[in-house]
Amino acid sequence: MSLSPLYNLSKLKYFDGSSNEIFAEEDDHNLSPKFQLQSLYLSGPFLLPKNSHMNLSFLSISMNYFQGQIPSEIRAHLPRLEFLSMSDNSVNGSIPSSLGNISSLRVLDLSNNVLTGRILSNNSLQGQIPIWIWDMSSLEFLDLSGNDFSGPLPPTIGTSSNLRYIYLSRNKLQAPITMTFNGSSQILALDLSHNNLTGRIPEWIGGLSNLIFLLLSYNNLEGEIPIHLSSVAHNNLFGKTPARVAQFATFEESSYKDNPFLCGEPLPKICGAIMPPSPTPTSTKNEDNGGFIDMEVFYVTFGVAYIMVLLVIAAVLYINPYWQRAWFHFIEVSINNCYYFLVDNLPILSKFGFS
Incomplete structure (x- = not known):
């Protein structure tokens, strides 16, 4: 062409x-x-x-x-x-x-x-x-x-x-x-x-x-x-700073300025450290110093909550007769279902007087 x-x-x-x-x-x-x-x-x-x-x-x-x-x-x-x-x-x-x-x-x-x-x-x-x-x-x-x-x-x-x-x-x-x-x-x-x-x-x-x-x-x-x-200041770097050897030994805290997710020397933030709670004048003998939860308080709270739930259920059944009958009927049906399940699936139980 x-x-x-x-x-x-x-x-x-x-x-x-x-x-x-x-x-x-x-x-x-x-x-x-x-x-x-x-x-x-x-x-x-x-x-x-x-x-x-x-x-x-x-x-x-x-x-x-x-x-x-x-x-x-x-x-x-x-x-x-x-x-x-x-x-x-x-x-x-x-x-x-x-x-x-x-x-x-x-x-x-x-x-x-x-x-x-x-x-x-x-x-x-x-x-x-x-x-x-x-x-x-x-x-x-x-x-x-x-x-x-x-x-x-x-x-x-x-x-x-x-x-x-x-x-x-x-x-x-x-x-x-x-x-x-x-x-x-x-x-x-x-x-x-x-x-x-x-x-x-x-x-x-x-x-x-x-x-x-x-x-x-x-x-x-x-x-x-x-x-x-x-200097690597004013970035969004994260993780641990390099070991302070060779040229990195000259890096000061200002070299890592405004990198909130960095940790390690020469920064004050220590990698993997859990900041301790503020000290209080008194402490219990059973306090777990390795965590944030007071286990004694946890057990007491759990027990009180469990008892409160049972009391609420009992009060509701006492006040409302209809729910009371329905509740006992549900329990009776559940017991019968369990009984016939055991009889049908475990014949050996009949030898012990359960038939």
């Missing part, structure tokens, strides 16, 4: 060509389509005309059979691209640096391909993370995990960065964590686990006020945990 019949549709904005074999013929390369697509959904092989300049902002061509390399002139053809997804294809080669020059790009997903050059997640990318990727001012989500990136982290992320989520786990990143986030307190997730990072945990991590997910496990970090990360 060729796209040339669609080139004159000047008002075309949305196009779904999935489950087709879409391609561009040689003559189409010199044509410029009149439509200004806003959304494009495709599956199957697809080639963009070489000389087109489109205002396309959303491009999703994932889960296809695309092969070959990403065109190096992609910025020239799609300068206003905001969303690009080419995941789950067979794209190979390196990622062109021109992608970093698309300042409007917010989401880039090239995962699950066979990329071998530089840059995304679950590929075979290696070398250092390119500096230009940190200059994409509109980028919010970056996932480079599961590759072979090595070397140090970038030194800084500028104030113009809109990054919210950074996933760099399962690589071979080395050296101390030297990067800083200038004015980037909007970081929500930072995953640097499963690398070879060394040195101390930087103090600036504690300044990321909006951070809700931090993973630094499986590295070679050393030193103390920054004081900003030594």
